[in-house]
Amino acid sequence: MQQRIEADYLIETAIDVRKAAEIMAGEQSSGTFIALPLETPDLIERSAARVEHVEEIDTVAAPSLPGATGDQGKGWQRAKVTLSWPFETLGASLPNLVSTVAGNLYELRPFSGLRLLDIRLPEAFATAYPGPRFGVAGTRALTGVQEGPVIGTIVKPSVGLNAEGTAELVATLAGAGIDFVKDDELQSDGSACPFADRASAVMRVINELADRTGKKVMFAFNLTGEIDEMRRRHDLVRDLGGTCVMVNLNSVGVSGFLGLSRHSELPIHAHRNGWGYLSRHPALGWSYTAWSKIWRLAGADHMHVNGLANKFCEDDASVLASATAQLTPIWKAKPCIAMPVFSSGQTVLQPPETYRGLGTTDLIYAAGGGIMGHPDGVAAGVESLREAWAAAVAGEDPDDRATRHPHLARALAQARGR
């Protein structure tokens, strides 16, 4: 059983990589830049971080990040490094874990690149933290989607609709058979669309339809705010019969999120907006695998992963790695599986590759234009996405299936024509 905290990093340095790793370990535990009189051998044995593994990768001619020292004209060595820390220094505390594995490291002078790739934690963290309370099974139970992906969309325009306007749009989407709708991440509780008004108006629509048809659309209400606000908004959603809340992770932070999560009785849809500033440079910041483990453990049920052939900078391999990470157990006894949320430019074109890469339909597939823009209407948009996924799962050419499903045929033509 794992007793120490471990973290893997990609580093880039002009000095000896083993020495560079030792500098990281020193800075992030008992050491500092100078010799310390109280740093005794016994204290080091008890408290110091250890270099567990160093694996050289390759050498690059120019430093990836400015400001690094140590250039000897022999290029900049890249390596994968694993450090470990004694559990006793911080205990099972996610906020303090962040300080330990991602603290004052990124500005250390010998490094022209430093990125956190992964973390492994003692099982005491599994006991101390809730993990996703709903995850895949809970989301399927609440949406009634027992097979295939949960088909979802986003309220658009992102901002500008008032509560009644939002509810009207939801009525259209719910009437078209959608499983899931989310607020935009920019929409929380401004005076132009107050949270309580929006929640009441939207849930009136959703509850009425559920009473008539038995199908309750899951709406992720963006309650991003301060702790007391988030708890109050959560309670309102719950009392109105809602089945999901949404929060912007980078806007509330780990302790902010836990203030909601430990209180929550609903699935938490976790939005990663701002992720770009943590990850856009490949030699800096966080990998999504490492970062998402923090939030999964803290209780995120749905984690955004972008989508294949998306409208942002991220390539497909990175998207699939992020999604696979959400579906990979953290511990056997406590897997903390979060449902990956695919979005950004998703249409009927991406299901085959997405399914090939992931091997499961345990995901939320959110499309905007692919649903709202279908030439035969919103219901045809939803249906064409379900058919595209059914073809992907069956290993069938979508165009073959389209010969029997005209809505899929038109969706394919539209998506390819764009």
Added chain:
Amino acid sequence: MQQRIEADYLIETAIDVRKAAEIMAGEQSSGTFIALPLETPDLIERSAARVEHVEEIDTVAAPSLPGATGDQGKGWQRAKVTLSWPFETLGASLPNLVSTVAGNLYELRPFSGLRLLDIRLPEAFATAYPGPRFGVAGTRALTGVQEGPVIGTIVKPSVGLNAEGTAELVATLAGAGIDFVKDDELQSDGSACPFADRASAVMRVINELADRTGKKVMFAFNLTGEIDEMRRRHDLVRDLGGTCVMVNLNSVGVSGFLGLSRHSELPIHAHRNGWGYLSRHPALGWSYTAWSKIWRLAGADHMHVNGLANKFCEDDASVLASATAQLTPIWKAKPCIAMPVFSSGQTVLQPPETYRGLGTTDLIYAAGGGIMGHPDGVAAGVESLREAWAAAVAGEDPDDRATRHPHLARALAQARGR
């Protein structure tokens, strides 16, 4: 009076910079990648973000960040761009402000660089948020330091001392006349040095000395954790007669911090560890000016700014800009001045340049080796720093002053010999 929210960015793009700015504004308000049926002219007028200003800077040959599209072989244009948002969309909410000004922007494809430089907020934010409750005046009152910088140090080794070991070190430092001591950012509440034990042991030492001498050392106890933990630890420190708590901003997040700050009756010492992953690449992330405004408004009393000739990658101009930003009013009626904390390799050498750059001694000057390592002992280390600062303020050559102050002379020799 400012009615809209404004943000300045550094951008780098191969497309027309005005068009690039419009894409940012669209993505971060009512627009998206596709035309929206509900996005009416009236809705846009009410809700859209606006491009307020575009100012071209220069052109670079290669993209600063990978993944950007639009290259036409004419280089990558850098520009300063100002966007604005209607207040009504989000209201006076710091968490939602973060989603708005630093959300899904950094991954937009036309950008090979995007960095948030500054933000300007309507005064409703000044009413909604506390700002620093103690700041410079409160910190001076509590430490009894009416002139010159507050001289501080850090408990070292960073981790590994138990509660009693920490208290013994504090006894030495307090006996030597230090004004301020802080926990290491890696030390919060592990079983190797539990928070309650450490706070009790340290405050016993500090209170005894205060009873004897009238001078109470300010100790910043690192209470980083979940909301309830932080509040409980804060209450303990207050009840023990402590005068400061410390929190790692990136570990708790904005909503986490506010959960502490709205409860706090003590100065909050805000640590920025992890700042490197938000800022190390000059064309990505956040400027400290923008980022620190969020925390100052949320109630941070002390903000870390690194130090001149520091041991990390940051250059002196950046350090001085960060420090100056903390001392620059956000609003005339509510300045939200936080006390800048200089640390990292600080000795008797940096006061002249620091004072020249800043023009004030309203700061905390934290030295480790410069105090603990003085050849004549810790008291001599503290005294030499005070003398170095007195010389800086008087415009006196430190070596001239050193002829009258042998402790300063030895400290200068030691620092230069390093």
